Each structure stands twice: as C-alpha cells, then as structure tokens.
Amino acid sequence: MLTDNIIVIHYLNQPWEIAIVDGLVSVGLLTLAGLLIIHTLRFYLPTGKQYINIFSKCLxxxxxWVLLIKVILHFFYGQNAAYSKLLYESLPVRFSIGFLLLGCFTMIGILWFSQQEQKESETRKQDAEKLAKEAELFKLRQQLQPHFLFNSLNSINALIGTRPEEARRMVQQLSEFLRGTIKKEDTDWISLKEELQYLELYLNIEKVRFGNRLSTAFQIDKESTELKIPALLLQPIVENAIKFGLYDTTGQTEIILSAKKEGGHLLIAVTNPFDPATASPIHGTGFGLKSIQRRLYLLFGRKDLLTSTAKDNTFTSIIKIPQTQNHE
Structure with a gap:
C-alpha cells in the first residue's frame, strides 16, 4: 500500500520527496488506527447490535485519519499550491479507502479473536469435563472401598471368637489389599497381569470368609496378560459374582474368570452359578456392575462394553476393554 501511494502521488506530477512523505504519513497513521482497533478487539468483542458501534468507530x-493527514501534510507542503490542491481533492478518496481498510481490519480482527475465544472456551469446557469425569471416577472407586471394607470387617468380627487365627490372617490380607488399593489410586491403567495379582489378594480374603464354599478358576490366554485395563476394575465384578453365587446358596460355588484378546479388545468374562429358586438375576446387577458400567462409559464414551446374561443357572458378565489407545 505504501508503494502504491507513493507511485500514485508521483504519477500526479508531484516530486518523489512529497510522494514518499505523503505515503509514509498516510500509511503510518492508518497503521496506528488499525492497531488501535485490534487492541480494542482483544478486550472487547462486539455482539449483535454492537457491531454498529464498532463500525461507527471505524468511521x-x-x-x-483524513484530518490528521490534511494537517500534517499541509504543515510541511502547504506552500506548494499544486500539491495543496491535490491534497484537498483527494480527501474524499482517502476517506473512502481509509474507512474500507479499517472496516477490513475490524472484520479480520473480529473473526480472529472470536475464533481464539471459541478455542479458549472449548478448552475450558474440556478441562471442566475432564475434572468432572476424574472426580466421578474417583468417587466411584471411593464408594466401592467402604462397601467391601464393611463386609470384611463384619467377617473378621465373626471369626474373632471362633477362629482367631483365620481372623488374624484376614486382617493381614486386608491390610495388603488396602495398601495395594492406595498405590493404584494414582494409576489409570495397568496390565491384566497386575490386575489379576491384585484380584488374588481380594479372593484370599473372601476365601477366609467363605472357606471351602468358594473356589476360583482363571482361564487366561498368554497374549492377553500384557494388555491394558483400568486399574481396580475387576474386584467389583468378582465381588458381585461372589455375592450373587454364594449368598443365596449353601453349597460350593466356583467363580470362573476368563480373558482373551479379541480383535482390538481385551475380553474378560466372569461366570458364577446361581439357584433361580432362591436368587434373581436382578440381584446381580447392583451397585458393583452399575459402577463398572458408568466407569467404562466415562473412559470410552460407550455403553456397550459391559453385558450381563443369566442362562442355565449361570450368570455371566462380559467386559470389553478397547486397546486402540496408548495407555502408558
């Protein structure tokens, strides 16, 4: 624009000196006006009818801008009659060009800062959703621990009088279990192998409670042991299976946990027998399974990752853990 201004003024039979000064003054003042608009838009973005106000300011x-050009250039070259005439005659054209350019500056500034504000708003929204999700996940984990702890303490209390050695052993196992829980609170993802080691601690406690009535079997494919799983996910579903399989029966119950890789998922199934005469499958869909369903939804945004079926006196819960993300 500076070059164009200089060339036009010189083309109209004005010396190079006047043409250069005219260009520098015109473009310099217009640049300052544009910067003033951009600076204003950084702190104030118009909306609705406020657009009229912002374009009024451009006007x-x-x-x-035109008045300053007139005053400054007339001060330096007012004695040049030909240039003074050209200056006065060009003021309407200068005004039109200046208004159009300032309007363009304004529109570009509004679009730019609106996009930036939208990005910042989206980032804040995502951060808030992330914090809310993390808080809910933490709450779900915290709700499960008192539930299990309450049952364990009741069992220890019952064992103290009749089987003090088993009560002591159960206290030690409970201590190890809770210590592992605290360590894993800060870990989002662990390998299936680590999760099963943690699950063994829980099952040892439950076997003290139920004695020979409870037996477990793991059917784990080798390739699935290093696949990733949300920490502390399996204990609630196994606790649900124990509750569903043992509480309404007096015989021996076997809980079977199987795991395999299927496509891009880690597939985990937990099965337990139940007596339809004394138990209802509805009882097996309590807080434990609901908390897992909610946790999986918060992590993956899907509601189809946990399914439960009751068939032929067997209750089966199947969890699918997507392995498409980097869970380091």
Missing amino acids: ILAVI
Whole structure:
C-alpha cells in the first residue's frame, strides 16, 4: 500500500520527496488506527447490535485519519499550491479507502479473536469435563472401598471368637489389599497381569470368609496378560459374582474368570452359578456392575462394553476393554 501511494502521488506530477512523505504519513497513521482497533478487539468483542458501534468507530477513525493527514501534510507542503490542491481533492478518496481498510481490519480482527475465544472456551469446557469425569471416577472407586471394607470387617468380627487365627490372617490380607488399593489410586491403567495379582489378594480374603464354599478358576490366554485395563476394575465384578453365587446358596460355588484378546479388545468374562429358586438375576446387577458400567462409559464414551446374561443357572458378565489407545 505504501508503494502504491507513493507511485500514485508521483504519477500526479508531484516530486518523489512529497510522494514518499505523503505515503509514509498516510500509511503510518492508518497503521496506528488499525492497531488501535485490534487492541480494542482483544478486550472487547462486539455482539449483535454492537457491531454498529464498532463500525461507527471505524468511521470516526477514518475521519480523524483524513484530518490528521490534511494537517500534517499541509504543515510541511502547504506552500506548494499544486500539491495543496491535490491534497484537498483527494480527501474524499482517502476517506473512502481509509474507512474500507479499517472496516477490513475490524472484520479480520473480529473473526480472529472470536475464533481464539471459541478455542479458549472449548478448552475450558474440556478441562471442566475432564475434572468432572476424574472426580466421578474417583468417587466411584471411593464408594466401592467402604462397601467391601464393611463386609470384611463384619467377617473378621465373626471369626474373632471362633477362629482367631483365620481372623488374624484376614486382617493381614486386608491390610495388603488396602495398601495395594492406595498405590493404584494414582494409576489409570495397568496390565491384566497386575490386575489379576491384585484380584488374588481380594479372593484370599473372601476365601477366609467363605472357606471351602468358594473356589476360583482363571482361564487366561498368554497374549492377553500384557494388555491394558483400568486399574481396580475387576474386584467389583468378582465381588458381585461372589455375592450373587454364594449368598443365596449353601453349597460350593466356583467363580470362573476368563480373558482373551479379541480383535482390538481385551475380553474378560466372569461366570458364577446361581439357584433361580432362591436368587434373581436382578440381584446381580447392583451397585458393583452399575459402577463398572458408568466407569467404562466415562473412559470410552460407550455403553456397550459391559453385558450381563443369566442362562442355565449361570450368570455371566462380559467386559470389553478397547486397546486402540496408548495407555502408558
């Protein structure tokens, strides 16, 4: 624009000196006006009818710009009659060009800062959703621990009088279990192998409670042991299976946990027998399974990762853990 201004003024039979000064003054003042608009838009973005106000300011700035050009250039070259005439005759054209350019500056500034504000708003929204999700996940884990702890303490209390050695052993195992829980609170993802080691601690406690009535079997494919799983996910579902399989029966119950890789998922199934005469499959869909369902939804945004079926006196819960993300 500076070059164009200089060339036009020189083309109209004005010396190079006047053409250069005219260009520098015109473009310099217009640049300052544009920067003023951009600076204003950084702190104030118009909306709705406020657009009229911002473009009114562009109009005022264009008038001020033209007046300053007139005053400054007339001060330096007012004695040049030919240039003074050209200056006065060009003021309407200068005003039109200045207003259009300032309007363009304004529109570009509004679009730019609106996009930036939208990005910041989206980032804040995502951060808030992330914090809310993390808080809910933490709450779900915290709700499960008192539930299990309450049952364990009741069992220890019952064992103290009749089987004090088993009560002591159960206290030690409970201590190890809770210590592992605290360590894993800060870990989002662990390998299936680590999760099963943690699950063994829980099952040892339950076997003290139920004695020979409870037996477990793991059917784990080798390739699945290093696949990733949300920490502390399996204990609630196994606790649900124990509750569903043992509480309404007096005989021996076997809980079977199987795991394999299927496509891009880690597939985990937990099965337990139940007596339809004394138990209802509805009882097996309590807080434990609901908490897992909710946790999986918060992590993956899907509601189809946990399914439960009751068939032929067997209750089966199947969890699918997507392995498409990097869970380091």
